[in-house]
Amino acid sequence: MPDDARARARDDAPGAVTEASPGPLTAAEGMDRAVALARRGPAYGPNPRVGCVLLAADGTVLGEGWHRGAGTPHAEVAAIADAAARGSDIAGATAVVTLEPCAHTGRTGPCVDALTQASIGTVVYAVADPGDASSGGGEVLRGRGIRATLVPHEGAHALNRRWLAAMRAHRPYVIAKWASTLDGRMAAADGTSFWITGEEAREHAHRVRASVDAIAVGTGTVMIDDPSLTARPGGKQADHQPLRVVVGHTDTTGKRVWEGGGAVAIDSRDPHEILAQLWAREVRTLIVEGGPTLLSAFLRAGLVDELNAYIAPALLGAGPSVVDDLGIGTMADSLRGQAVTSERLGADTLVTALLTEGV
Ligand SMILES: NC(=O)c1ccc[n+]([C@@H]2O[C@H](COP(=O)([O-])OP(=O)(O)OC[C@H]3O[C@@H](n4cnc5c(N)ncnc54)[C@H](OP(=O)(O)O)[C@@H]3O)[C@@H](O)[C@H]2O)c1
Structure with a gap:
């Protein structure tokens, strides 16, 4: 795909990031970035604010996304779409997500399935999902052989403090x-x-x-x-x-x-x-x-x-x-x-x- 077409496709991708992503990130820096992306989503509505950054083994950002409100793609799906628009290979990549990926079909499909189909190797999430239907995504991912780890992050918790309560x-x-x-x-x-x-x-x-x-x-x-x-x-x-x-x-x-x-x-x-x-x-x-x-x-x-x-x-x-x-x-x-x-x-x-x- 020519560069300008690729850029246009990226801008049109759901939850796509239009400005340049930061340089190579550690997982901790990736979580700070994911929190900053999540803040772009609305504070109101039935869904939480969530951000996701896909990192290569060397910390290169392969894709980014955030959730824009009920009925729109979840952050993980938006990040995968962004990576596809960039032409990034995300097999074996690390997904850094502010909230545990969901394991249920609501208005959109389960994020655990999207991450599995994208061959993501590792998932790091900052807050466990307390939802009756949506929780348990970490366990599902581990059951499928994907390394999924909860690494608490204060900013990620603060982002959805009212929603979590x-x-x-x-x-x-x-x-x-x-x-x-x-x-x-x-x-x-x-x-x-x-x-x-x-x-x-x-x-x-x-x-x-x-x-x-x-x-x-x-x-x-x-x-x-x-x-x-x-x-x-x-x-x-x-x-x-x-x-x-x-x-x-x-x-x-x-x-x-x-x-x-x-x-x-x-x-x-x-x-x-x-x-x-x-x-x-x-x-x-x-x-x-x-x-x-x-x-x-x-x-x-x-x-x-x-x-x-x-x-x-x-x-x-x-x-x-x-x-x-x-x-x-x-x-x-x-x-x-x-x-x-x-x-x-x-x-x-x-x-x-x-x-x-x-x-
Ligand atoms: N400064 C402010 O921030 C602010 C904000 C709002 C209001 N105000 C002022 O407050 C005043 C009005 O006070 P208010 O106490 O009448 O207003 P309110 O609390 O808005 O309304 C009271 C009415 O709500 C119903 N109600 C709902 N739940 C109730 C419950 N659990 N127990 C009893 N009644 C219940 C009752 O009417 P029903 O008979 O219809 O059930 C009751 O008469 C006004 O002067 C207004 O300017 C000031």
Whole structure:
């Protein structure tokens, strides 16, 4: 194949890498590269972000790929296609993958079969696949005489931290998000909450919305605030819009959340039931955006994994607090966040914390 045709074929290959690959890599450098490739995939959706680099014995990069979202080729298949487009011989090569290759047929075929058919000699993966159907790929490969080794890598784990937690818990990963004053008020006494925080904090929140599968609010917020709940980073509708979820018994027909489709009502007040319905819709990451009644229900049920609190340097003195009674009577029982971070956003501060163990 002439060089320019080969380059075009490579660019058209699923998950193909359009810029030059780095020079010879060790397996550890290959994993760093695979993580960087995986980051190009979307953080939302039912599938994890995965990257794959195919290395020759001398470390030459033979092919690279990453997963671009549900229904598109997995990273391993994309890397094999990239290698074919480059004209690389990958028999006996090492595949460095950020996640254990899948062993099942979902929207696409099993990666273990693609690696076997490509005569890959060694597979190094950084995270075991916790999926009920997709796990066990390492074992299958070893059974076929392919050296398959799990070599843990922090960056590869961090890449899919929320997805991994969701898969282990068999429910969406839940982020409780709110904007409050310094005295913990979510709205003023008259119900107004526009705007507690400034533009930078709101812009940040829109970017987070564009990276998750769904956003939930209670019917109270829909009736009082009438939010559209869309993701609008930079003031523009994001390409990916999370599913907008209205929780509760009240009929909210005619409110803005129903404009343009992409919204669903869940006529339940039970957080477990709500998460089960969203899991069935392939929601892996959910933001509960309030109001205080819904946030409190999720916290009381122990179903919040992460807190995202945007705190404004303002006082209200009256109005709804972020959470109602959580049934906590003494300081020793207080809910304490771990892995706490804080970030200044204009005049406001974003405090994030994890509430569940091991995520
Ligand atoms: N600052 C912020 O970040 C922020 C964010 C959101 C809202 N807010 C403010 O919050 C205020 C609204 O508060 P809110 O507490 O009424 O809002 P909410 O939590 O959005 O809605 C409460 C309603 O949701 C339904 N619901 C769903 N699950 C429930 C459960 N487990 N237990 C009880 N009810 C459940 C109930 O209505 P049904 O009768 O329909 O079942 C309930 O009345 C507004 O003033 C708004 O501005 C502030």
